[in-house]
Amino acid sequence: MGWLQSLLCPLKKLWDHLHSAQTKRRGVYILYKDVKSCPCEDVHTLWSILVDPGDAE
Numbered sequence: 001m002g003w004l005q006s007l008l009c010p011l012k013k014l015w016d017h018l019h020s021a022q023t024k025r026r027g028v029y030i031l032y033k034d035v036k037s038c039p040c041e042d043v044h045t046l047w048s049i050l051v052d053p054g055d056a057e
């Protein structure tokens with residue numbers, strides 16, 4: 001029965017990793033839509049700094 005556990009454990013870790021990555025992307029996309037719909041220019045400036053800090057220099 002140990003071989004079954006050793007087979008399923010990495011698959012469960014992979015599933016958890018993929019699921020958490022998908023949730024993070026969805027959260028960032030929702031935040032992006034909120035920023036995009038905001039009329040305040042300061043919010044857009046801060047978003048651009050967060051997304052690409054190299055442009056802020």
